[in-house]
Amino acid sequence: MGLFSKDIQTMDDLYLHMLEDIYYAEQQIEKALPKMIEKASSSALKAAFESHLQETKGHLERLEEVFALLNKDVKGATCPAIDGIIKETNEISKEISDEKVLDAALAAAAQAVEYYEMTRYGTLIAWSKEMGRTDCAQILQQTLEEEQAADQKLTRIAEERLNKAA
Ligand SMILES: [Fe+2]
Numbered sequence: 001m002g003l004f005s006k007d008i009q010t011m012d013d014l015y016l017h018m019l020e021d022i023y024y025a026e027q028q029i030e031k032a033l034p035k036m037i038e039k040a041s042s043s044a045l046k047a048a049f050e051s052h053l054q055e056t057k058g059h060l061e062r063l064e065e066v067f068a069l070l071n072k073d074v075k076g077a078t079c080p081a082i083d084g085i086i087k088e089t090n091e092i093s094k095e096i097s098d099e100k101v102l103d104a105a106l107a108a109a110a111q112a113v114e115y116y117e118m119t120r121y122g123t124l125i126a127w128s129k130e131m132g133r134t135d136c137a138q139i140l141q142q143t144l145e146e147e148q149a150a151d152q153k154l155t156r157i158a159e160e161r162l163n164k165a166a
Helices: 011-039 043-069 080-095 099-130 134-165
Strands: none
Touching: 011 043, 011 080, 011 099, 043 099, 043 134, 080 099, 099 134
């Protein structure tokens, strides 16, 4: 990608790049969740991560559907943002020995991931509509709603933990 050959010229290019970015992010989340399930102690947190792992597989399939609708190859583009959140989580986890503190750190990391995904899906939905691709928007909307629900579930788990501690 040099000065005279920039890869992203049009809104369509930018849209495709963002689709490839979130595809990569979902793949990294799919890889990270089993490790988070292993590290988590609370059964509620483990269950939340397990159900989100299943949902994440569906998110990848939905993105594959969107690539197909646009006649594009299914492809991921390295996303330093998600890599950073996962790396930070791994580093912090290594520093924590108390299992309750570790659970709180893992839940917080998962919520950071959810927010990253929500902002990406939100933008892609808006741009899909702008491009007249309500078919793509509808598919992405289903995933956005699952990300929101996953985030809310993690908030409830954190609240229950605080109530027990009080
Ligand atoms: Fe997702």
